[in-house]
């Protein structure tokens with residue numbers, strides 16, 4: 001982005017389309033519902049939850065923090081904001097402080113996103129990504145987790161790893177190691193990897209979209225065999241008198257020979273508290289949804305309106321049911337960027353300061369990586385249409401085929417993504433933001449929010465200070481103690497995979 005463009009952005013006023021969806025600067029002109037889709041009747045409620053006369057389900061609202069081990073994440077450009085500390089991503093203290101803040105606020109988990117390449121689709125170059133700090137420079141998502149776990153009491157950690165670029169044997173060992181060290185607080189966000197640049201630097205070619213999901217199926221099969229099937233529960237004897245640490249008859253080769261992986265031997269690790277880490281997922285194409293239906297225990301969804309999200313969440317729950325599982329046993333987190341302060345006016349001022357520094361070029365660079373579409377040079381008023389690409393599909397669908405009531409132009413996309421990425425932004429004091437959260441939960445059927453940040457750790461600290469006490473006051477906060485492992489924290493009845501989950505069938 002050039003200096004001149006920065007100047008132009010500094011002159012901008014708050015864009016109406018972003019404002020109307022969630023709060024009320026211009027409410028008389030466009031009303032909060034107008035761009036936000038109609039209230040849907042398709043939303044189903046979890047077993048045991050009640051819906052009162054206001055349509056509120058009353059269920060607790062779960063919170064998850066969405067970050068990356070990088071200078072910026074979803075709000076590229078805001079590394080320049082004086083309140084942002086994103087450049088401290090290389091300091092362990094930064095991560096420990098963040099983890100403590102959200103642990104004390106009873107967040108379910110810290111979700112650490114990851115990509116193994118740069119966004120280099122926009123203008124056919126990685127330059128916009130590098131110049132704007134678009135998820136680069138970055139680091140490995142796993143390294144800080146044991147330190148964060150040691151400093152917290154119950155927080156879970158959802159770590160992203162790609163089935164396309166990690167061998168299941170070594171990846172399974174890393175997750176098991178962390179599951180031991182964290183006493184069962186680890187989750188795996190299973191991704192297939194949408195960036196060509198990630199494949200190339202490993203000497204690979206990115207597989208076609210649906211084949212990546214076929215590979216993901218086999219990758220998980222290998223992991224289940226290692227995590228669930230290789231070591232029996234009582235394999236470790238630990239008996240100094242008999243000189244027997246592990247009973248060799250209770251450790252089994254997995255004999256896996258498939259299309260993508262060959263793993264003949266036994267796992268190296270003894271079973272950890274959860275055995276299989278809690279499984280997260282975020283792909284929402286039709287292959288992505290059916291993969292989630294079989295494997296995911298928590299799903300991250302994002303979309304610009306309640307209408308789009310409600311339809312996608314309903315489809316997801318159908319897929320979970322089709323896989324023979326309770327559709328409400330899977331926790332769905334909807335992406336949201338909360339911008340909160342003591343009063344509505346202070347929050348609005350904060351938001352304006354973010355918009356002033358947000359980079360539309362960075363947003364389009366991120367979008368190019370996600371979707372494989374290069375919007376550089378496309379007229380700003382040109383409406384976007386769905387096109388099948390081999391990158392991610394749902395990131396484009398939520399602005400096109402999933403949202404038939406609205407035409408999104410290139411300018412709209414850049415504006416929408418610049419603060420908070422694909423999800424909505426909620427701006428206001430504690431009450432207004434809590435109102436919005438309740439509305440999104442009740443209208444979409446989500447269970448909670450995957451909170452993206454505008455500035456870090458400020459966005460999360462504000463939620464902890466202002467929103468969580470308000471949710472507690474309304475009886476919509478989660479209980480502080482929800483079981484020691486991540487799986488139990490999310491509502492599971494024990495530390496291990498439930499019986500209706502495909503992974504449990506591999507358990508000996």
Ligand SMILES: Cc1cc2nc3c(=O)[nH]c(=O)nc-3n(C[C@H](O)[C@H](O)[C@H](O)COP(=O)(O)O)c2cc1C
Pocket residue numbers: 112113114115160162190191192193194281282283284285286287288289300301302335391392393394395450
């Ligand atoms: C909230 C959210 C977070 C995601 N995080 C990552 C990530 O960290 N790394 C990654 O490679 N893909 C990530 N993705 C992309 C998805 O995992 C998936 O690969 C992508 O949406 C393409 O799959 P699809 O075509 O089935 O939608 C994320 C998607 C969403 C909605």
